Amino acid sequence: MNLADGVQLVSFAVLAAMMLGAALGVVLLANIVYSAFLLGLVFVSMSGMYILLNAGFVAAAQVLIYVGAVNVLILFGIMLVNKREDFAPVKNVWLGRAATGAVCLGLFALLGTMILATPWVISIAPPAGDDAMVVIGKHFFSDFLLPFELASVLLLMAMIGAIVLARRDLLPDELADQDGREPPVALKLPERPRELISGKK
Amino acid sequence: MQLEYFLLVAAALFCIGIYGLVTSRNAIRVLMSIELLLNSVNLNLMAFSNYLDPQGIRGQVFAVFVISIAAAEAAVGLAIVLAIYRNRDTVDMEQFNLLKW
Amino acid sequence: MDFANLAAQLNTGVILPEGIVLVTLMVVLVGDLITGRASSSRWSPYVGIAGLLAAIVALYFQWTTTTNPISFLGAFNGDALSIVFRGIVALSCAITLLITARYVEQSGTALPEFIVILLTATLGGMFLSGANELVMIFVSLETLSISSYLLTGYMKRDPRSNEASLKYLLIGAASSAIFLYGVSLVYGLSGGETRLSAITTSIVANNGEQSLGVVVALVFVIAGIAFKIAAVPFHQWTPDVYEGSPTPVVAFLSVGSKAAGFALAVRLLVSAFPMVSEQWRFVLTALAILSMVLGNVVALAQTSMKRMLAYSSIAQAGFVMIGLIIGTDAGYASMVFYLLVYLFMNLGGFACVILFTLRTGTDEITEYSGLYQKDPLLTLCLSICLLSLGGIPPLAGFFAKIYLFWAGWQSGAYTLVLLGLVTSVISIYYYIRVVKMMVVKEPEEMSDAVKNYPEIDWKLPGMRPLQVGLVVCLVATSLAGILSNPLFTLANNSVLRTPLLTPATIAPPASGTALLDQPSIHSSNSTLGG
Numbered sequence: 062m063n064l065a066d067g068v069q070l071v072s073f074a075v076l077a078a079m080m081l082g083a084a085l086g087v088v089l090l091a092n093i094v095y096s097a098f099l100l101g102l103v104f105v106s107m108s109g110m111y112i113l114l115n116a117g118f119v120a121a122a123q124v125l126i127y128v129g130a131v132n133v134l135i136l137f138g139i140m141l142v143n144k145r146e147d148f149a150p151v152k153n154v155w156l157g158r159a160a161t162g163a164v165c166l167g168l169f170a171l172l173g174t175m176i177l178a179t180p181w182v183i184s185i186a187p188p189a190g191d192d193a194m195v196v197i198g199k200h201f202f203s204d205f206l207l208p209f210e211l212a213s214v215l216l217l218m219a220m221i222g223a224i225v226l227a228r229r230d231l232l233p234d235e236l237a238d239q240d241g242r243e244p245p246v247a248l249k250l251p252e253r254p255r256e257l258i259s260g261k262k
Numbered sequence: 263m264q265l266e267y268f269l270l271v272a273a274a275l276f277c278i279g280i281y282g283l284v285t286s287r288n289a290i291r292v293l294m295s296i297e298l299l300l301n302s303v304n305l306n307l308m309a310f311s312n313y314l315d316p317q318g319i320r321g322q323v324f325a326v327f328v329i330s331i332a333a334a335e336a337a338v339g340l341a342i343v344l345a346i347y348r349n350r351d352t353v354d355m356e357q358f359n360l361l362k363w
Numbered sequence: 364m365d366f367a368n369l370a371a372q373l374n375t376g377v378i379l380p381e382g383i384v385l386v387t388l389m390v391v392l393v394g395d396l397i398t399g400r401a402s403s404s405r406w407s408p409y410v411g412i413a414g415l416l417a418a419i420v421a422l423y424f425q426w427t428t429t430t431n432p433i434s435f436l437g438a439f440n441g442d443a444l445s446i447v448f449r450g451i452v453a454l455s456c457a458i459t460l461l462i463t464a465r466y467v468e469q470s471g472t473a474l475p476e477f478i479v480i481l482l483t484a485t486l487g488g489m490f491l492s493g494a495n496e497l498v499m500i501f502v503s504l505e506t507l508s509i510s511s512y513l514l515t516g517y518m519k520r521d522p523r524s525n526e527a528s529l530k531y532l533l534i535g536a537a538s539s540a541i542f543l544y545g546v547s548l549v550y551g552l553s554g555g556e557t558r559l560s561a562i563t564t565s566i567v568a569n570n571g572e573q574s575l576g577v578v579v580a581l582v583f584v585i586a587g588i589a590f591k592i593a594a595v596p597f598h599q600w601t602p603d604v605y606e607g608s609p610t611p612v613v614a615f616l617s618v619g620s621k622a623a624g625f626a627l628a629v630r631l632l633v634s635a636f637p638m639v640s641e642q643w644r645f646v647l648t649a650l651a652i653l654s655m656v657l658g659n660v661v662a663l664a665q666t667s668m669k670r671m672l673a674y675s676s677i678a679q680a681g682f683v684m685i686g687l688i689i690g691t692d693a694g695y696a697s698m699v700f701y702l703l704v705y706l707f708m709n710l711g712g713f714a715c716v717i718l719f720t721l722r723t724g725t726d727e728i729t730e731y732s733g734l735y736q737k738d739p740l741l742t743l744c745l746s747i748c749l750l751s752l753g754g755i756p757p758l759a760g761f762f763a764k765i766y767l768f769w770a771g772w773q774s775g776a777y778t779l780v781l782l783g784l785v786t787s788v789i790s791i792y793y794y795i796r797v798v799k800m801m802v803v804k805e806p807e808e809m810s811d812a813v814k815n816y817p818e819i820d821w822k823l824p825g826m827r828p829l830q831v832g833l834v835v836c837l838v839a840t841s842l843a844g845i846l847s848n849p850l851f852t853l854a855n856n857s858v859l860r861t862p863l864l865t866p867a868t869i870a871p872p873a874s875g876t877a878l879l880d881q882p883s884i885h886s887s888n889s890t891l892g893g
Contacts, residue, residue, distance in 0.1 A: 080271065087291075087295070088282030093288055093290060096291060103298065103301065107301050114308045114312040115316075116325075119329075126333055127329065134336055135293065135297075141347075142344070142353050144352075148356065149354075151356060165277040165281045168276075168277050171579070172276070172579070175579045181313070182554045183313050184554070203436060204438060207438040207439055208496075208502040211502050215509065219338050221479060221480070223337045223338050226338075226345050226516055249470060249520050250609060252725060279540075296540055299537065303544050315554065321547075324501075327498055328501070338513060342512065342532055349520065350522055358529065
């Protein structure tokens with residue numbers, strides 16, 4: 062093993078440990094703010110992994126989009142929903158968690174066996190390396206042109222939809238003052254709500 | 263450095279994500295678990311792209327698509343969480359039981 | 364590769380129908396900004412319907428003159444099968460638009476944005492029906508899913524709508540992540556291929572016929588598909604989402620989104636997983652049995668009309684899966700035919716539910732009692748659609764079910780067919796219960812909602828389109844049974860003219876007899892139809 066391989070292996074081990082530890086923190090810690098910051102750590106170590114995999118462009122995109130946009134969005138979400146609430150305890154919660162943990166370990170064992178048993182066909186061609194960005198660009202405008210265009214429609218619609226859902230509506234009486242019409246009814250389903258099951262207890 | 267190392271890490275991350283998805287009670291934490299799942303898929307794609315398809319790197323292109331769509335999904339998800347928080351004043355998944363059988 | 368060369372290779376004409384839908388979407392969006400809310404909610408549904416009908420016309424011309432269906436360098440395949448499925452998705456959206464306007468108006472939300480998101484969902488569904496490449500499948504699937512989440516939560520002041528949309532989003536995003544993990548394994552197993560046509564050969568070349576990896580990938584992919592078509596045990600979201608979301612959205616989800624899911628299932632399973640076809644047939648058989656049994660039995664216990672239709676749609680998905688499992692020409696054709704008929708009868712049923720909700724503000728089944736005295740048209744239409752869903756003879760649903768079961772029997776899937784017959788009988792019970800409630804009750808047994816039934820007024824804004832939608836579905840459901848030959852021909856041709864599905868006849872399914880009977884299938888269709 063030469064020096065370069067050793068460095069790669071060590072940095073892989075460090076990144077993997079950091080990533081898995083942070084991911085466990087995301088799902089296990091009680092405080093949601095810690096979870097959100099640890100999620101950022103997962104994203105950053107993931108981008109380190111990408112660099113190890115000769116993919117500088119995607120590593121940069123990962124930092125920009127995941128850390129810069131998604132993580133910040135989640136933090137904003139947490140702040141907008143900033144009620145310190147202690148969830149009412151549910152009976153036998155540990156039992157469910159233990160069962161889920163066992164299922165997840167089983168799933169990991171299955172996936173691990175599958176990964177080790179499959180004869181992957183390793184290609185011997187040299188990696189694209191720094192030309193990757195050019196290759197990706199060519200893909201975007203040749204064989205991946207249609208998904209690329211459709212993704213733009215998807216993003217437009219997600220933007221419109223998110224605004225429609227998250228915007229605070231004008232109150233009905235304000236609307237009535239504006240254009241002098243009758244105030245519209247509340248923005249609800251026309252169906253009557255059913256009797257709640259919990260209400261009958 | 264072998265392909266299997268990366269795939270195993272991705273599989274571990276996937277299982278952690280599934281665990282978080284099932285056990286979390288805070289709706290925002292469920293969204294975070296989904297991001298973990300998508301990241302493990304991305305790691306898979308990137309590893310395959312580097313070891314099996316180093317010239318075509320379709321996996322990298324796929325990962326870019328997954329990243330951009332995950333961002334859209336997160337934005338929509340948070341908008342929905344905000345809307346429900348306004349109405350119900352909680353983000354506890356156990357409380358969302360208006361619709362049962 | 365220079366530009367002119369590239370443009371020639373893209374073969375963009377194939378996605379003309381989708382282009383029309385996209386332009387319509389932009390027209391509604393920008394027109395709403397320019398003309399303002401009050402006028403745009405008057406014209407936008409008509410623009411949407413016109414655009415969708417234009418797209419269907421474009422699809423018709425492609426049907427008659429397809430030469431080279433592969434476009435965008437293999438990303439999209441506009442073969443005959445995809446044309447039929449795209450037509451189903453577009454038509455379901457057009458009918459949904461007809462019955463939407465009044466409902467959204469009455470709930471006080473903005474109509475143009477609703478139409479824009481619905482059209483985006485349609486666009487996603489249409490692209491999904493023809494997607495021929497893993498990235499394209501993922502992006503179009505997400506376009507369909509994300510717009511469905513938004514539509515579900517559109518009535519944002521209503522906690523039920525919020526909750527339905529949150530559940531749908533979380534389960535949907537998780538299932539698409541699992542689907543994606545399976546897809547990434549497929550990418551790896553095939554050694555870096557994303558085009559469906561190339562995947563199989565390279566998987567077989569790399570790993571031999573079967574391996575654990577292929578099976579794991581298959582299971583993950585099926586989980587994603589089963590979520591989309593709402594098959595048990597991936598159905599948990601269905602009743603909640605159907606009850607909590609606006610009813611027109613439910614109508615679209617139960618037909619358009621489901622049809623797109625079936626198109627994805629056919630294309631992905633048949634073209635990418637032929638080496639494990641026994642395995643996926645086995646998994647799908649289990650899903651179909653569970654869906655038929657659980658959907659039909661739980662539907663018996665429902666008190667809400669929307670919830671009952673939700674479980675009924677789960678059961679219908681189970682029936683349609685029979686056609687996919689047996690995998691003969693007749694099987695695929697019967698599946699397409701069933702979906703075509705299901706489109707009209709289910710949308711007709713939902714149109715009636717919407718109309719009743721608008722007039723009385725409830726969707727409890729007991730509140731329908733005695734409706735015949737007050738509104739014969741609504742009663743007639745709802746009865747016809749429900750009886751057709753149950754499979755009562757002269758109606759379209761009967762012939763669709765017979766064709767499906769007949770195809771299943773021919774290829775030796777006896778258990779599935781017998782189970783299908785038994786569960787159909789169960790389903791007739793709960794459909795008839797509603798019909799009986801509406802028709803037979805004496806005037807004094809009328810429910811309060813029906814006693815206070817408002818005067819029938821088709822002049823209100825948005826009521827005319829609803830009436831048109833209702834009548835179209837009614838006519839189609841009652842006539843498609845007797846005059847079903849064009850639909851039979853369409854379904855058969857869509858399968859025969861699709862190169863993807865032609866090897867299906869060569870690979871023997873369960874018994875060899877189906878092959879010998881191939882020529883007689885088409886002749887007996889015409890006797891059935893005529």
